[in-house]
Every structure is written in structure tokens, then in C-alpha cells.
Amino acid sequence: MTPPPTDFLRVQGLKTYYPGPARSALPWGGHLQVKAVDGVDFTIPRGTTLGLVGESGSGKSTVGRSVLQLVKPTSGQVLFEGQDLCTLPARQLRPLRQRMQIIFQDPYASLDPRQTVGFTVGEPLLIHKLATKSELAARVAALCEMVGLNPDLTNRYPHEFSGGQRQRVGIARALATSPELIIADEPISALDVSIQAQVLNLLRELQTRLHLTYLFISHDLRAVRYVSDAVAVMYLGKIVETAPTPMIFANPQHPYTQALLQSVPRPRWAGGAAPIELKGEIPSPLNPPPGCAFASRCPLVTERCRRETPPLIPMRAQPEQQVACFVTNPPD
Amino acid sequence: MASLYNEGGDVISPLGGYIPVVVLDGEDESNLQTLSQLQIYWRRFRSHRLALIGLATVVLLILMAVFAPLITPGVTPQTIPSQDLGVALGGPAHPPTFENFPWRLFGTTRLLNSSILAEITYGARVSLLISFSGAIISSVVGTILGGISGYFGGWVDNLIMRITDVFLTIPLLPLLIALSTIYDQGSVGILILIFGIFTWAGTARLVRASYLSMREQEFTEAARAAGVNDMRIIFRHILPNVLSPIIVVTTLSVAAFVTLESTLDFLGLGVKPPTVSWGNILTDAQIDVLVGDWWWVLFPGLFLVITVLAVNFIGDGLRDALDVRTRID
Numbered sequence: 001m002t003p004p005p006t007d008f009l010r011v012q013g014l015k016t017y018y019p020g021p022a023r024s025a026l027p028w029g030g031h032l033q034v035k036a037v038d039g040v041d042f043t044i045p046r047g048t049t050l051g052l053v054g055e056s057g058s059g060k061s062t063v064g065r066s067v068l069q070l071v072k073p074t075s076g077q078v079l080f081e082g083q084d085l086c087t088l089p090a091r092q093l094r095p096l097r098q099r100m101q102i103i104f105q106d107p108y109a110s111l112d113p114r115q116t117v118g119f120t121v122g123e124p125l126l127i128h129k130l131a132t133k134s135e136l137a138a139r140v141a142a143l144c145e146m147v148g149l150n151p152d153l154t155n156r157y158p159h160e161f162s163g164g165q166r167q168r169v170g171i172a173r174a175l176a177t178s179p180e181l182i183i184a185d186e187p188i189s190a191l192d193v194s195i196q197a198q199v200l201n202l203l204r205e206l207q208t209r210l211h212l213t214y215l216f217i218s219h220d221l222r223a224v225r226y227v228s229d230a231v232a233v234m235y236l237g238k239i240v241e242t243a244p245t246p247m248i249f250a251n252p253q254h255p256y257t258q259a260l261l262q263s264v265p266r267p268r269w270a271g272g273a274a275p276i277e278l279k280g281e282i283p284s285p286l287n288p289p290p291g292c293a294f295a296s297r298c299p300l301v302t303e304r305c306r307r308e309t310p311p312l313i314p315m316r317a318q319p320e321q322q323v324a325c326f327v328t329n330p331p332d
Numbered sequence: 333m334a335s336l337y338n339e340g341g342d343v344i345s346p347l348g349g350y351i352p353v354v355v356l357d358g359e360d361e362s363n364l365q366t367l368s369q370l371q372i373y374w375r376r377f378r379s380h381r382l383a384l385i386g387l388a389t390v391v392l393l394i395l396m397a398v399f400a401p402l403i404t405p406g407v408t409p410q411t412i413p414s415q416d417l418g419v420a421l422g423g424p425a426h427p428p429t430f431e432n433f434p435w436r437l438f439g440t441t442r443l444l445n446s447s448i449l450a451e452i453t454y455g456a457r458v459s460l461l462i463s464f465s466g467a468i469i470s471s472v473v474g475t476i477l478g479g480i481s482g483y484f485g486g487w488v489d490n491l492i493m494r495i496t497d498v499f500l501t502i503p504l505l506p507l508l509i510a511l512s513t514i515y516d517q518g519s520v521g522i523l524i525l526i527f528g529i530f531t532w533a534g535t536a537r538l539v540r541a542s543y544l545s546m547r548e549q550e551f552t553e554a555a556r557a558a559g560v561n562d563m564r565i566i567f568r569h570i571l572p573n574v575l576s577p578i579i580v581v582t583t584l585s586v587a588a589f590v591t592l593e594s595t596l597d598f599l600g601l602g603v604k605p606p607t608v609s610w611g612n613i614l615t616d617a618q619i620d621v622l623v624g625d626w627w628w629v630l631f632p633g634l635f636l637v638i639t640v641l642a643v644n645f646i647g648d649g650l651r652d653a654l655d656v657r658t659r660i661d
Binding site for chain 2: 065068070094095097098101102104105106109110111112113114115123124127128170173176177
């Protein structure tokens with residue numbers, strides 16, 4: 001099945017399992033599997049942003065890393081313009097890397113403390129032979145300018161920068177090779193609120209100017225709403241609901257999405273229903289429950305939810321919205 | 333705003349007088365950016381007084397070794413100065429004296445009456461060569477193997493670490509004693525190789541541990557995402573971050589090898605006469621010190637101690653200088 005040529009990035013049946021704790025004390029007993037990502041499908045059209053939301057441990061960061069093959073997926077396909085990255089040998093993957101980049105969550109950990117900022121930003125250009133040594137300084141300065149960093153500071157080390165400046169360095173590095181796809185892995189969650197807005201605006205501005213495609217991973221629903229064209233909600237390694245942004249915020253269907261949206265703090269005068277309080281914890285991905293992963297915390301749970309896993313299928317009324325729930329979107 | 337400051341940059345206090353502005357770190361850094369990387373390291377190293385003394389000492393020792401013939405003109409450990417030939421044989425050794433400067437400066441040996449100064453200067457050639465080269469080989473091998481092991485993990489790591497375990501279980505001194513029956517005794521090159529080959533295991537373990545933690549850092553993931561290949565990540569990105577423990581271990585090895593080499597000579601397993609090393613001098617001196625020739629042991633021993641100390645100070649200074657996170661005081 002060849003995907004239609006319009007699909008810029010298409011992820012199908014993506015599963016990424018990590019080796020967990022050993023099953024027994026014996027070395028040949030094997031390991032339990034942490035099912036961090038357990039069957040995820042989505043498509044991102046060129047030039048748009050997909051917001052991937054979910055709480056800690058839902059596997060959203062692993063999805064981002066799996067797309068870029070920083071973590072080898074256990075199974076499934078990552079089709080980048082129709083080419084499956086998962087089966088591509090490392091030698092052929094490396095040149096493709098200039099077309100897809102990642103912005104990391106922690107701007108303190110993601111910059112090499114021993115390299116100057118200029119080196120960090122310029123290295124991708126050298127690796128992919130996109131600039132000669134003599135052009136490099138000018139290119140690096142231009143990149144810094146683009147993300148709002150003073151180009152005079154390129155000889156400095158990361159520890160001399162603030163969190164927001166470092167994140168700009170991270171963005172400049174990601175932009176260096178003029179990529180088409182950028183995975184933004186919680187790019188603002190380590191920053192001050194005032195800086196968060198600046199970085200979000202920068203990301204949006206860059207998208208318009210450079211026609212970038214984003215996979216925007218975040219647990220901050222307001223940020224996701226601000227930057228995304230479509231949203232996918234993850235829970236325990238699976239996508240439970242996905243829809244265009246206005247649709248999902250106006251009319252969330254999955255009980256988990258509803259609870260998530262209502263948990264966003266808002267002023268009392270804004271009114272609205274009392275938030276649905278979720279009891280308990282996200283189940284362990286080591287030993288996920290049978291049936292719907294959300295059944296243990298769902299206010300609408302039925303018998304069927306505990307036995308069978310609901311498929312992610314389009315709503316009858318509005319097919320752009322896909323929901324995996326037996327109660328709110330019964331398959332039959 | 334400008335009125336708040338005087339020309340010196342001090343803040344004018346509202347109550348009159350000046351509040352001196354204490355310039356914290358960072359003020360100097362603006363000058364640093366025009367300097368090259370090496371200049372920055374040198375500036376940091378320079379601020380470490382003991383390290384500078386250590387460096388000066390080691391440079392002097394090396395110069396002493398290289399220019400040994402100029403220090404005791406016409407006198408080598410093997411020559412017996414003609415004017416002393418009469419009293420030399422069977423005669424008493426000369427204590428340190430400025431007489432016949434400089435060849436009796438540290439006294440002379442019994443029986444052959446040769447200059448201890450000459451023995452030390454010529455012996456430094458062998459002792460320093462063996463300990464420095466051995467330590468460098470040991471660290472290079474340990475860093476490469478440890479780095480590959482820690483970065484790749486999996487079966488590569490397992491294989492390299494089991495080999496390392498084997499090397500760690502070998503006790504060095506008995507091994508050297510056993511090997512001494514096989515290798516060409518007195519060959520400096522072979523001693524260097526043996527020192528390097530049998531001591532990298534400790535460094536490899538240390539380097540591996542550092543690489544294990546660095547591999548999980550996001551900046552290595554970022555480098556991989558940028559398409560940087562594994563070898564460049566290992567040596568260009570991670571190595572500078574784990575350099576300080578490696579440097580410390582290397583300097584410690586130099587110090588240890590100076591001692592080990594003397595021990596081997598002392599046991600008669602190292603370089604053989606007529607090649608002179610500091611350990612050899614001590615071997616020859618072991619009986620005669622009992623009859624009061626204290627200078628025969630004191631001066632070579634002093635050079636050993638000074639060398640070991642100086643090298644350790646350099647290690648300290650380098651560790652601080654190479655850490656970009658430490659500031660100049």
C-alpha cells in the first residue's frame with residue numbers, strides 16, 4: 001500500500017518497546033517489556049502542526065524520538081514522503097537527517113557544555129557539507145539572527161546563557177540544515193512563562209517563513225491550542241482521540257480528553273463545569289490492563305471497556321474527529 | 333541612570349559616598365572571546381600557582397635530561413675523571429662539595445667514584461621517557477577502549493569489559509618479573525610497551541563509566557539527530573566532557589610509573605647497567621648508604637619525589653583549566 005503523495009509524514013502502527021526489568025534473577029530469563037508506544041497512527045500534512053498531548057509517561061516523547069529513529073521502533077512504519085525510515089540502513093538515514101530535526105525539552109542538557117554555541121549551531125552544516133569552513137561563521141550568525149540571538153555571542157559556552165537563550169540556540173541548531181520537519185519535544189516546558197510565549201511565537205513565525213512542519217509534543221494544552229492545526233491525545237502509548245484543533249477544543253469526545261481539557265486552570269468568572277476529577281494513576285506500561293487503557297480511571301466505563309480495546313475510528317457526525325471509545329463513539 | 337555611577341563604575345549611594353561595585357565573574361569573559369581556545373586554557377592554567385611551579389619543574393627536568401652532557405661537561409656516569417683515578421679505586425666516596433664543580437655537587441659513588449649528578453641527569457632521560465610514554469600509551473588505549481565500550485554498550489561493551497577484567501586481575505609486578513625472563517632486558521622501548529599495555533584497564537573502566545552517563549545526555553542525542561557519526565560523537569563531543577578524569581589518571585600514572593620503573597630497576601628487572609636510570613642509582617646505593625654514603629640515596633630519591641609531586645600539580649592545574657565551567661578567580 002503506497003500512501004498518496006500528499007502525505008508528508010505518515011506514521012503507521014508504530015510500536016516502541018523498551019526492555020524493562022528482568023523477568024527473573026537468571027540472566028536468560030529475559031526482560032519485561034515497557035510498552036512506551038503501543039500502536040500509533042497519524043499523518044501530518046506538509047506545513048502544518050500536529051500537537052501531541054498526554055500526561056507524563058504516556059509515550060509522547062518516545063513517539064518523537066521513534067519518528068527520528070533516535071530510538072529504534074519495535075514495529076510499524078514511519079513514512080517520510082513515502083519512504084519508510086524504520087527499515088532504512090543507518091548509512092542512508094544519515095543524509096536524510098538534515099531534512100528532519102528535533103528541539104529538545106531541556107535546554108540545559110541538550111547543548112554540549114564543552115562546545116561553543118557557534119560550534120553547536122554550525123556543526124550540522126559541516127556534517128552535511130552544507131557550508132565550507134569560510135562560510136560557516138556568516139551562516140551561524142545568520143541563524144542566530146533568525147532566532148533572535150546576538151551573533152556576537154557565538155564564541156560563548158552554553159553555561160553563559162539563560163534558559164530562553166539556550167532554547168533559541170537549540171532552535172538555531174535544529175534550523176541549521178533547513179529541515180522540513182521539526183519535532184518539538186516539549187520545547188517550552190523548561191522555560192519561564194514569559195519566555196514560553198516568546199519561543200512559541202518564534203516557532204510560529206519560523207513556520208510561516210520557512211514552511212516548516214511540526215510535531216509539537218507538549219502537556220501544555222494552551223500552548224498546543226496556540227500552535228497546532230490538529231491535536232492527538234495520547235494515553236498509555238496509544239492515541240485516544242485526534243481531531244483538528246478547533247474541533248477537539250470545542251467538542252472533546254473521549255472521556256480522557258474531556259478530563260484533560262477541563263483540568264486547564266481558568267479564572268472563576270469564566271464559568272464552565274466543575275472539572276472531572278481523575279482518580280488514580282496512569283497504569284504501568286509494563287503491564288497494561290486488557291481492554292481500554294483508560295478503563296481504570298474512566299467515569300463512563302462499561303463492562304466491554306475492560307475486555308476489549310476500542311479502535312480509533314472516525315466519528316459518524318464529523319469524520320475528521322477520530323475517537324477510541326466504546327461509549328462516546330461506538331464502532332457499531 | 334548615568335548619575336548613579338561615578339567614573340569608576342561605583343554606584344553613588346543615596347546617603348552620600350560610593351558603594352563599590354563588586355565585579356563578579358563574567359566581567360573578564362568579554363575579553364576572552366577574542367582569545368583562542370588554547371589561550372583560554374592557558375589563562376586558566378596560569379592562575380593555578382602550584383601547577384605553574386609543577387610545569388616549570390617538569391620542563392627543567394626534561395631540559396636537564398636533554399642537555400645532560402652540558403651540565404656535567406666531559407663527565408658521564410661511565411667516565412672516571414682522570415685526575416681522580418688515583419683515589420677512586422677502593423677509595424672513599426666523596427661527599428657533596430663545590431670542589432671540582434659541578435661533577436661532585438651531589439657527591440660521588442663508592443668504588444667507581446663516578447658523579448652522582450651525572451648519573452641523575454643521564455638517568456632522567458630513561459626514567460622520564462619510560463614514565464611519560466608509558467602513561468600516555470596507557471591512557472590512549474584505555475580511553476579508546478573505554479569510550480567505545482561505554483558509548484556502544486551491548487555486546488561490544490561486554491566483550492571489552494571482560495578483556496578489561498582479565499587485565500585488571502593481572503598483578504603487574506609478578507607479571508613483570510615473569511616477563512623479564514622473556515623480554516630483552518634493559519630495552520627501554522619494551523618496558524614502555526609493557527607499562528602501556530598492562531595498565532590501561534583501570535583507565536578504560538573509568539572512561540567507560542563516564543561515557544555511560546554521557547551517552548544518556550540529550551546533547552549526544554542531539555548530535556545523533558543532527559547526523560553526526562558515532563566516532564565523531566565519541567571523540568569530538570563526549571571526550572572533551574570526560575577529559576578531566578582522564579588527565580588526572582594520566583598524571584597519576586606518570587607518577588606511578590616513575591616509582592614503578594625505579595622499583596623494577598631496584599629489583600634488577602628494569603633497564604640494566606651501563607644504562608643509568610634513577611632506580612639503578614638507588615640499587616647501587618643500597619649497601620653503601622649503610623656505611624654512611626647518604627648522598628648516594630638522598631639526591632636520586634629527591635629527584636623522584638620532586639618529579640612525582642610536580643606531575644601531580646600539573647594534573648591538578650590541567651583539570652581546572654580544561655573545565656570550562658570553572659571561572660578565573
